[in-house]
Amino acid sequence: MxxxxxxxxxxxxxxxxxxxxxxxxxxxxxxxxxxxxxxxxxxxxxxxxxxxxxxxxxxxxxxxxxxxxxxxxxxxxxxxxxxxxxxxxxxxxxxxxxxxxxxxxxxxxxxxxxxxxxxxxxxxxxxxxxxxxxxxxxxxxxxxxxxxxxxxxxxxxxxxxxxxxxxxxxxxxxSAEDFAKIHPGGALGRRLLVRVSDVMHTGDKIPIVTESTSVLETLIAMSRGRLGTAVVVDDSGRMLGVFTDGDLRRLSERGEQFYERKIGEVMTRNARTINPDAILDEVL
CATH class of the missing domain: 3.40.50.10490 (Glucose-6-phosphate isomerase like protein; domain 1)
Incomplete structure (x- = not known):
């Protein structure tokens, strides 16, 4: 009924x-x-x-x-x-x-x-x-x-x-951007108005290592940074790749001894990047 x-x-x-x-x-x-x-x-x-x-x-x-x-x-x-x-x-x-x-x-x-x-x-x-x-x-x-x-x-x-x-x-x-301008307090508004530069980590907060740094030293740097990732650069500071906790997990699953290996051998190359001025929604 x-x-x-x-x-x-x-x-x-x-x-x-x-x-x-x-x-x-x-x-x-x-x-x-x-x-x-x-x-x-x-x-x-x-x-x-x-x-x-x-x-x-x-x-x-x-x-x-x-x-x-x-x-x-x-x-x-x-x-x-x-x-x-x-x-x-x-x-x-x-x-x-x-x-x-x-x-x-x-x-x-x-x-x-x-x-x-x-x-x-x-x-x-x-x-x-x-x-x-x-x-x-x-x-x-x-x-x-x-x-x-x-x-x-x-x-x-x-x-x-x-x-x-x-x-x-x-x-x-x-547009969605127009909508965000008059909804700044909502989740959608924040997502469409906030730029990558507003939330990204910069400077000393980012663990940075070179290709010749060992995996062990990289892990120590990552633990200090508490970001779950390290950025690998060349001598001029240009980004070559990243090493993340996901990369560490995959190495561990192989059962190899890797702590003394150079990070350049196991890092993820060609990592995706985005302009700091990009809208956060583009990342999400």
Whole structure:
């Protein structure tokens, strides 16, 4: 019973998302181009579950190169309208297309001459009549047995918001490096912003030996450096190769006496190198 219910919900929501493919039309393109030509921000608004979806869409826009902010309809009437400028564009989210709070908010946007994009499940609705661009997010039914709780509809709206964000991202040429610049605190941001020079060991911290150094002496130098590797150089300081704990393990497995051998005989030549200015992600 429980698993059957879960499967039914997932199936209905998956069908709702798949149904969006048939509803994509020139209005979606118009919305993307309208946002691209806007010099201000995307003001996203909605209430209830649509408002929660709107918050996520606004956050996704902002984190992918499209300046955006969520405006709560109720708070808008008590001063938050001050964040809206005549350079912005509005994305209204309403499943029914007949949300009273949004009806009251539309005139304020119109006075500023803003374009209004409506993301809705009802193309023939009061809000649709007042919108400049309508994106159809109609679903056949909600996933709940009473067809009341916003489930499939909110998922569809969320996915359509992601579709807008990614379309904008691609049109802007927004790169991984751009993403990292506005996500400096995240793991991806650190990986894409940190350079090899920021984390590499230099100078006396690196065990350096010459080709004629014995394996035993090299191991002593490695133990002092605590890096698990030694760099082998020629008389001019040019790197010839490396000797690592992996090389030591392979020597040990052969069962040979190697401690007095010259490190140049057993080192790994042609070791891979990278420019200190390279992004750490290139190494990883």
């Amino acid at each position: 429980i698993l059957e219910s879960a499967r039914d919900v997932i199936k209905k929501e998956a069908e709702a998302v798949a149904g969006l493919l048939d509803r994509l039309d020139e209005n979606f393109e118009k919305a993307v181009r309208a946002i691209l030509t806007t010099s201000g921000r995307v003001i996203v608004t909605g209430i209830g579950k649509s408002g929660l979806v709107g918050r996520k869409i606004a956050a996704t826009f902002a984190s992918t190169g499209t300046p955006s902010v969520f405006l709560h309809p109720t708070e808008a009437f008590h001063g938050d309208l001050g964040i809206v400028t005549e350079n912005d564009i509005v994305l209204v989210i309403s499943k029914s297309g007949d949300t009273s709070e949004l009806h009251q908010l539309i005139p304020a946007f119109k006075r500023l001459g803003l374009q209004i994009i409506l993301l809705t499940g009802e193309r023939e609705s009061p809000l649709a009549e007042r919108a400049d661009i309508i994106i159809d997010c109609t679903v056949k039914a909600e996933a709940c047995p009473n067809n009341l709780v916003p489930t499939a509809s909110s998922t569809a709206a969320l996915v359509m918001g992601d579709a807008l964000a990614v379309a904008l991202l691609r049109m802007r040429g927004f």
